[in-house]
Amino acid sequence: MLTYVPDDTLAHRLDPRSKLAVQIGFAATALAHTGSRALLALTVVAALILVAARVPVLEALYAYRFALVFLALAPAIAAFTLGSPWIDLEDGATSARASYRVLLILLVSAAYIRSTPVRASRAAIQRTIPGKPGQLLGIGVALVFRFLPVLQADLRMIRDAMAARLGDERSAVDRASTIGILGLSRAFDRADRLALAMQARCFAWNPTLPALSLSRLDYLAFVAAGALALSTVL
Numbered sequence: 001m002l003t004y005v006p007d008d009t010l011a012h013r014l015d016p017r018s019k020l021a022v023q024i025g026f027a028a029t030a031l032a033h034t035g036s037r038a039l040l041a042l043t044v045v046a047a048l049i050l051v052a053a054r055v056p057v058l059e060a061l062y063a064y065r066f067a068l069v070f071l072a073l074a075p076a077i078a079a080f081t082l083g084s085p086w087i088d089l090e091d092g093a094t095s096a097r098a099s100y101r102v103l104l105i106l107l108v109s110a111a112y113i114r115s116t117p118v119r120a121s122r123a124a125i126q127r128t129i130p131g132k133p134g135q136l137l138g139i140g141v142a143l144v145f146r147f148l149p150v151l152q153a154d155l156r157m158i159r160d161a162m163a164a165r166l167g168d169e170r171s172a173v174d175r176a177s178t179i180g181i182l183g184l185s186r187a188f189d190r191a192d193r194l195a196l197a198m199q200a201r202c203f204a205w206n207p208t209l210p211a212l213s214l215s216r217l218d219y220l221a222f223v224a225a226g227a228l229a230l231s232t233v234l
Helices: 016-032 036-053 057-063 065-079 089-115 118-128 131-164 172-200 216-231
Strands: none
Touching: 016 036, 016 089, 016 118, 016 216, 036 089, 057 065, 057 089, 065 089, 118 131, 131 172
16 A cells, blocks of 8 residues: 655655646646557656656555556457457557556556655645635545555455465355455444544644645646646647
């Protein structure tokens, strides 16, 4: 699971608001342009972002392994037809390009996650979107970043416990149902404990968040984000 890693990279020194702007601009450009030259240019941009945040590519791909399964299956499903010629290469290629664009967006998001603390993300959202909507969205993002790794660790623990008891010799349906039921039960228990902990700590809608400030690097990042967004209409 990708998480924030303290470092002194170029991406770590950027304000989270400028990094969010670059992400949005990159995603908009990736979805708007489908040509081969555009994909090559987006690949170069994504590679530069990964280098700026020192993201281990293999670790990022492993973190997205379940999404990669669907991205890999999509071209095969799109190419298959129920009649002659049975395989439509053009449809498969179109789906493959779409899957590749999604992969690039995921890798860029991995750079943001690795280079941005959870509290900084919440501060950026709440200071960009005013009022209760921004507070609610900021809290939701913070809870997801903190809660999801815990749930994944619980699922790994359940799977390892089943394997230790020869559970891996049971049928796939039986294993999936057992892990699903136990995982949901553990998730609800975690949610109850989280709610109690938030009450015990006098959870506040508007806590003291870290100070954010824009530097020259951030203005350059905003320019890059604007150029990416502008490319969607060119």
